[in-house]
Amino acid sequence: MTDPAAVEPTTFVLRARHVLTMGAAGHVRDGAVAVVDGRIAAVDGYAAIAARFADLPVLGDGGGILTPGFVSCHGHFSEGLVTGIGETHTLWEWFVHVVEPIEAHLTRDMAYVGTLLKATEMALSGVTTVGDMFCSAPGTPAITPGIVDALDVVGLRGDVSFGPADVPHGYPVDRIVAEHHALAQAAAASRRTRFRVGLATIPSSSDTLLAATRSLLAETDRLHVHLHEVREEVTASRTARGASSIEVAARLGLLDAQTVAAHCVWLSDDDVALLRRHAVAVAHCPVSNMILASGVCQVPRLLRDSVPVGLGVDGAASNDSQDMLATVKTAALLQKVHHQQADVLTAPAVLRMATLGGARALGLDDTVGSLDVGKAADLVLFAEASPSMAFVHDPYQAVVYCAGTRDIAGVWVDGERIVAGAQILTADVPAILPHARELAVELATRAGLASELAVT
Template sequence: MTDARDIARREVLVRGAWVITQGPLGTIADAAVHLRGGAIVEVGDWTALRAAHPELDVVGDGTGIVAPGFVNTHTHLSEALATGMGSELTLFEWGERIVGPLGAVLTQEDAAEGTALRAVELLLSGVTTVNDMFVHCNPGSHASVGVVDGIERSGLRAVVSFGAEDVADPALPPWAGVDEVLAEQFALERAAAEASARQVQAAVEAAATGAPDAGAPDAGAPDAAGTGLVSFRYGVGTLLGQSDALLAAGVAATREHGWAVHTHLAETREELVVASQRWRERTIDHADTIGLLDGPLIAGHAVWATDRDVQLLAERGTAVAHNPVANMILGSGVCPVPVLRRAGVLVGVATDGAASNDSQDMLQAVKMAALLQKVHHIDPSVIDASTVLRMATIDGARALGLDHLVGSLEPGKRADVVLYQDTVDVSVLHDPEGQLVYGASPRSVAAVFVDGRMLVSDHRCVSVDEAAQIERCRPLVRRIARASALAAEGWSRA
């Protein structure tokens, strides 16, 4: 089975009518990006680059848009095989009636195959980096570790986390002890580190033999001979879903090991009420009280953040992942994006999980990030396309601490590049940023490079065979529907 590990890095020029760099060069007309050995070597005028490199293959005919790959700052690949259930439920109801039963039966195989399936959707909507939180409550399975296999096969750049919750139902005893939850965190961290080590070693070996996969040390790129694509964050599913003992152990572990954190904060009004009853303070305040905000942290949603909360997040350097589509489907509310950004909080754009969104289409999330604010404020000027595009690229990379590698097209950064071309969606380019945000669709995604490997070619994912992966996942979908009783409860017809 061919996957991303069989695809060599390419030295090419990627050409567009416009190159949106998100860097100091801004947006350049009739330009190109020179990729070599997984790094960006140069960005600039097409005519000059072509004259300097007449021998190189060219991707793009000069009619489309070249842009940095999107950074999807928050999703749940644990929901990869569970789309279309409970879309009329509130988040609290949905978590109890859908996510809980689903999480009790997920396995490493489900994680690996579901991740590979959704990777196709992510890549075909321009995503090159994904920040995942795998949520499950299947004792002894270490199901989250399977995500790493799916990520390696697909070739995506990823940050992985286990969204641990041990007391999802306060009326029941914890499904796992603190030691068991921490053991899975360590297992996932180890799997991510081993995957990155394999990727770096493969690039080093290719460089030593002069293979096409060779690095480009003269490009000045970090880890120019190759960089690992998978990294780890400590996951806290929700504060309310964890016992005080697990919260304390998690904070201690993040301090001891220097782990950054991925969690949810202030997603729903009900969350704030229950938190106030339990701790006499809301979740953002409690996260600060226990020291969870002391280190790098990205929080999904922040829909119900008050002005005081926003100031605290800004002071602590906490980043926020905005999930407009999921927030609308679940009726959670509207994230105060303009307020957060004015306060200096980094805000990225995200799809959220495939079941809370029913899609991993990042282009849809980017468009909704703009439209939701406009209609909520009844003001079309409250946010513009350039701002949203920045949130979905370089700001998302900064939120994850990856902006030294990705998020903009600059010499020395990794070659995570997307070409939008060939469709009506991007045929009229009076305003390339506006057309990409408001008009582009997955049909427009002609080519996607991650770390210099071309994973989408001629509008088709080549690292994962889409048809074959669908067939591999169909029996898994039926199994989880039956094993979780979601089929018996009427939530699934699989």
């Protein structure tokens, strides 16, 4: 086996006992992927790949499981410094006691440091692409470019948005639009990040903000929005505007954009029909839905009705970890216990949601989500030499139910290795931790959070 440190970063052969392509080739046993200049050049049995690409260095010892990089299609790096604080709150109580108090105090430095730590946590759990909505007050100067700076350091692929709300805060819409534009400019100059228009929720948006959002979508035809996370949201929208949030968004033309909608827990038949008609993708966030007691997303029904579904770790203050493997396992178990049906959501189905499903939700399935020729070499290798992965009866179930972050031998994005031996290679996390703690103390204190860190 070639020493990874001595290998050209983006050109190599990676072999494994099981290659789960989530694409046309399906499950390849004793397989390998050939990577040339950061793109997948071939997927086949190892013998065929070795013969065809004899000059390329070979990574992997022939054991373990190789999958596409995971795609987390919803989260909030804005919560990166306030983990583990709100478990006794339902969503709207959590808004009042955790999220809203910090929004006016977030800075670009906080955005950078929080993202650096949480993006690292994601990478260590196999995430290679992250969809994020940063929720804060609009800044002067702009806050959100800090997200892009951190993603560039860690090396993740990003689909980032600013998630504004102006009810009841009264933030000026022109400043909100300026924050969108600042994030878009930062993403355009980044390594692997692109911009998406964001909107927190329909009920927390004035008519002026909704109109501004529609105008922004004329420039960038991609939308990230929360829809029907809790029953209270549906009631609030119907009370204020005479229709559900999904109906309002559809009526205003917002759903004509390529839309990823977080949660979608409380859905009527008409809501599901609108999602399907507008090809809206759902970002299912099972851990935060459970912590905040929001309800259970109708995942099996959505999949049957051809509504695309991906997975999201959600925010660092509502999950509260950013461990994608925990999200994958929870997604399967939640549906099984809710429906009291063991086969309602199987390991292959939930692994597809974590890879190709998430890529489709973000409109990136032509680039990532499966191990197909021509796509980016976003890869995760699970080591065989571990107590939990030493023997694999079913590789799909091994990844979904057995694997932990300790088992991740390597993560590659565009063929660049960013994780080796369960350690991040791209970010100096120990060096940033003292400053991160200082920022967490500052934020907790200024926001008046019920935190051990808050200085009183």
